[in-house]
Amino acid sequence: MVPIKDLNREVAQDIRYILMDIDDTITTNGKLPAAAYSALWKLHNNGFVVVPVTGRPAGWCDLIARQWPVDGVVGENGALAFWEEEGHMKRMFHENAVNNTHHTLQEIKEKILLEIPGTRIAGDQFSRMFDIAIDFAEEEPKLSLTVAQKIKEMCTNMGAIAKVSSIHVNTWMGQYDKLSMAIRFLEKQCNYNDKRDNQQVLFFGDSPNDEPMFSHFHQSVGVASILDYKEMMKILPTYITSFKGGEGFSEGVDTLLSAKGITNYS
Secondary structure (H helix, E strand, O other): OEEHHHOOHHHHHHOOEEEEOOOOOOOEOOEOOHHHHHHHHHHHHOOOEEEEEOOOOHHHHHHHHHHOOOOOEEEHHHOEEEEEEOOEEEEEEOOOOOOOOOHHHHHHHHHHHHHOOOOEEOOOHHHOOOOEEEEOOOOOOOOOHHHHHHHHHHHHHOOOEEEEOOOEEEEEOOOOOHHHHHHHHHHHHOOOOHHHHHHHEEEEEOOHHHHHHHHHOOEEEEOHHHHHHHHHOOOOOOEEOOOOHHHHHHHHHHHHHHHOOOOOOO
């Protein structure tokens, strides 16, 4: 990883698509700071395609697609994508997504809650369609990354897919991830061709569940909090910001705009 300040003008000129994780990438301590929300508007007002790619649930994605300055949102780690089109909410679901009432997921949930002290179902579970989210660090008591890894291993040993974010362990059935649905959405809605346009994407993330994105997109940014997870990750981003969370995202956006010679920050 090299400092985001090393993003040069030549690379910046090609960037058209901005993808980003949400929790601890554009949020700080669970809140969306003014600097990060302002950064989203700067991107939107300057013609970038802006798409959050998150583990957050369908219910959150509906709100984000309606109220944030974004072109769409990929949610539940790639199970779905929502966007507005001609005054209507549009939705796309991955064909491999399995409803979270699936018996294996329910068995996993009960086993984790029974055998790992302090675990609990994420507070946003009620608005999820396809995954089970185990909260290890969003609410108190906050548990360690060692516990999160144990939860992940329990999920995979029982036949599910699981990813560790900065706050949850998400587990689901079916082969999909953030990357596959992000590409599918961009191709469907944004005249994107992955072979042609990969270099035009800049992705921001912060944790292990962002590794598929870091691996695929040549230009990627980790906010400084990614250092907390460095030992758990095989793939790291190209750049790193000097600030954590939303302030790091804002730093990265301002660096990009400056490198492109954009001075209209309104």
